[in-house]
Amino acid sequence: MPYVITGGCCADASCIDVCPVDCIHPTPSERGFLDADMLFIDPDSCIECGACRPECPVDAISPDHELSPGLLPYLSLARAHFSGDRTADAAAGPVAADLPSTVRPGLRVAVVGAGAAGGYAARELLKIPGVQIDVYERNLTPHGLVRFGIAPDHPQTKLVEAVFPFTTGNPNLRLHLGVEVGRHITHAELMSFHHAVIYAAGADGENRLQIPGGDLAECAGEFVAWYNGDPRVADRSFDLTHERVIVIGNGNVALDVARILTSDVDRLARTDIADQALAALGRSNVREVVVVGRRGVADAAYSYSEMLALQDRDDIEVVFDASDLARDDEQRTAIDAPSAPLLKEKVALTRRVAG
Ligand code: SF4
Numbered sequence: 001m002p003y004v005i006t007g008g009c010c011a012d013a014s015c016i017d018v019c020p021v022d023c024i025h026p027t028p029s030e031r032g033f034l035d036a037d038m039l040f041i042d043p044d045s046c047i048e049c050g051a052c053r054p055e056c057p058v059d060a061i062s063p064d065h066e067l068s069p070g071l072l073p074y075l076s077l078a079r080a081h082f083s084g085d086r087t088a089d090a091a092a093g094p095v096a097a098d099l100p101s102t103v104r105p106g107l108r109v110a111v112v113g114a115g116a117a118g119g120y121a122a123r124e125l126l127k128i129p130g131v132q133i134d135v136y137e138r139n140l141t142p143h144g145l146v147r148f149g150i151a152p153d154h155p156q157t158k159l160v161e162a163v164f165p166f167t168t169g170n171p172n173l174r175l176h177l178g179v180e181v182g183r184h185i186t187h188a189e190l191m192s193f194h195h196a197v198i199y200a201a202g203a204d205g206e207n208r209l210q211i212p213g214g215d216l217a218e219c220a221g222e223f224v225a226w227y228n229g230d231p232r233v234a235d236r237s238f239d240l241t242h243e244r245v246i247v248i249g250n251g252n253v254a255l256d257v258a259r260i261l262t263s264d265v266d267r268l269a270r271t272d273i274a275d276q277a278l279a280a281l282g283r284s285n286v287r288e289v290v291v292v293g294r295r296g297v298a299d300a301a302y303s304y305s306e307m308l309a310l311q312d313r314d315d316i317e318v319v320f321d322a323s324d325l326a327r328d329d330e331q332r333t334a335i336d337a338p339s340a341p342l343l344k345e346k347v348a349l350t351r352r353v354a355g
Contacts, residue, residue: 004067007071008058011037013027112197114142118144135174149225151260223257251301255310259309295327298334
C-alpha cells in the first residue's frame with residue numbers, strides 16, 4: 001500500500017526532505033525537476049511510513065487504499081514514471097545549490113511581487129539568519145496568481161498559500177501592499193534601501209495575436225482574473241452571447257477557460273468563483289468551446305492532471321478531431337520512447353477522455 005501523490009501536487013518539494021528512503025522524485029537537484037508538473041513516489045520503494053503526508057501543503061498525498069476511483073490513475077502514473085528510463089531526468093540539474101546558511105546580519109533584500117515566486121523566494125531567504133526582507137505587492141492582498149490565477153474549481157491547489165510567509169507575522173519580513181514598483185517607488189529607491197532586489201512579479205500585460213482580427217480576441221489572463229475576482233478587472237465584461245468560443249492554445253490555462261465556460265453553473269456555484277462571473281456565466285449562451293493548438297496531443301502543453309479533470313464529467317463532453325489523434329500515430333516512436341513514460345500516459349489518457 002504505497003503512498004501516492006495526486007494531481008493537486010504543486011511540485012513544491014516540501015515532502016522530499018522527510019522521506020527516509022529517498023523515494024520521491026524528481027528532486028530539486030535532478031534535472032527533471034525543472035519541467036516537472038508534479039512529483040512521484042516510487043511505489044516499489046515506499047515503506048509507507050506516512051512522513052510525507054503532513055508535509056504536503058496541498059494535501060495531495062494519500063496511501064493508495066484511500067484513493068477515490070478518480071484518483072487511482074495517479075498510482076499507474078507513478079508506476080509508469082519509475083518504469084521508464086530516468087537517466088536523463090535523474091541527471092544532476094542546475095538547481096542543486098543551497099542558499100548559504102551563514103548568518104548575514106543586516107542584509108536587506110527587496111522582493112517585488114507577493115505571488116508564488118515571491119513567496120518561495122521569501123521563504124528561502126528567511127532561512128538565512130539575520131536577513132531582513134521587504135516584499136512589495138501592487139495588489140491589496142498577497143498570493144498573486146495562487147489567488148487570482150488558479151481555477152476556482154481547483155481549491156486544493158490554492159492550499160499552497162499556506163507555505164508562503166506573508167501572513168505568518170515573521171518579524172524579519174515586512175509586506176508592503178498596494179505599492180507598485182515603477183509607479184509608487186522606483187528601482188533606484190529600492191536599491192538605496194536594500195542590498196539586492198528580486199523581481200518576482202511575472203509577466204504583465206497581454207501579447208496580442210499579430211493576425212487580422214487579433215485585436216478582437218480577449219486575453220485569457222484577464223478572463224481568468226475576472227472569474228477569480230481580481231479587483232483590477234472586476235468591471236470587465238465578456239461577450240458570452242454566442243454559442244461557440246474559440247480558445248487559441250492548449251495549455252492548462254486554455255483548458256481551465258474551456259472548462260469554466262462549459263461547466264454547469266450549479267457546479268461553479270459550489271466554488272469560490274467571483275459573484276459577477278457566476279452571474280454572467282449563468283446567463284451565458286456558450287455551448288461549445290473549440291480549443292485550437294498548433295500541434296497534436298503529444299506536443300500539447302496541458303498537463304495529465306488537467307486532462308484528468310475532464311474525465312467522467314457529466315456536464316462536459318470532450319470531443320477530439322480524429323485527424324488530431326491520427327497525428328499522434330505519426331509520432332509513435334517518440335510517444336513510446338522509454339525515456340518518455342509520462343508522455344505515453346498522457347496520450348493514452350487523452351484518448352480515453354476523447355472516448
Ligand atoms: Fe517516503 Fe514514507 Fe512518504 Fe513513502 S510514505 S514516500 S517512504 S515519506
